[in-house]
Amino acid sequence: MSIRIVVADDQELVRGGFAMILDAQPDFEVVAEASDGVEAVAAVLRHQPDVVLLDIRMPQMDGIQAARRVCAETSTRALMLTTFDQDDYVYDALYAGASGFLLKDVRRDDLVHAVRVVAAGDSLLAPAVTRRLIADLTARRPRNGSPAIGLEALTVRERETLGLLGRGLSNAEIAASMVVSEHTVKTHVSNVLSKLALRDRVQAVIAAYESGLIAPGSA
Incomplete structure (x- = not known):
């Protein structure tokens, strides 16, 4: 059975590149692409994929809002795309229910591995950068x-x-x-x-x- 994926990013080249890499895997199927959060949520509701890749910064509805809806209304797992200068957004994305995040300069093999991990019901916590981000962000949030x-x-x-x-x-x-x-x-x-x-x-x-x-x- 194929792992069904929706790829959402407002940058066409980035979106298309990720979709091409993932669709080339024999057990992956990219069922839809989206250029903003509204399109991403609609695609998830329509296709009910296993995983949705969500860019955090998108027009109309950002990736965090989209993740919140996707995680609340479906069983689709959300994997966020981000950069180092978006630490606060990463924290908010995790609270929205996302199963992890990737840097947008992720290597091909790491992207494929990440989708497999998330589709299997696990989350991305192995990279040291993830631990540092969460530690830093929770330190800055009031308890x-x-x-x-x-x-x-x-x-x-x-x-x-x-x-x-x-x-x-x-x-x-x-x-x-x-x-x-x-x-x-x-x-x-x-x-x-x-x-x-x-x-x-x-x-x-x-x-x-x-x-x-x-x-x-x-x-």
Whole structure:
């Protein structure tokens, strides 16, 4: 079964380049392209793709607004396209429900890999830049000083797992740190997401920082 994709970017060359790269994969199908957020949301509602690539800065409706609608109204996973000078936008995109973000100068293989990861239900937290961005942004956002709702429901091991997620560790890295199997880690991660009503690992990272479980800059 093909991974169905919508590509949204107001720059035609960028949009077309991404679409061409993705459509060349034997298990990918680019079902639509969009030049702004309004077109992107309409395309997602019409085609119900697995993944939508959304440029953050687009006319009529920006990528953050589009991601918020897409994530609230469909099961499509949103992958944001950004540049280093858009840190605040990245933070807002994660809160909107996006499953991660890519820099617009992403390499071909990394783009393909990212779409596969997001389509599989995971999120993009591996690059060190992602950890730095989230740490920096949560440090600049005010906290209420209290743990996230439901954090007390986590077991000791689940809390430890959340802390390691907050540092951007993969399941294999978490397993090595906790000296358990990857299967056990997957169970802990699933329990954390379920108990805290989190959409994915990206939201788990934000929860780890905002609850005070992880100190900004410690990742």
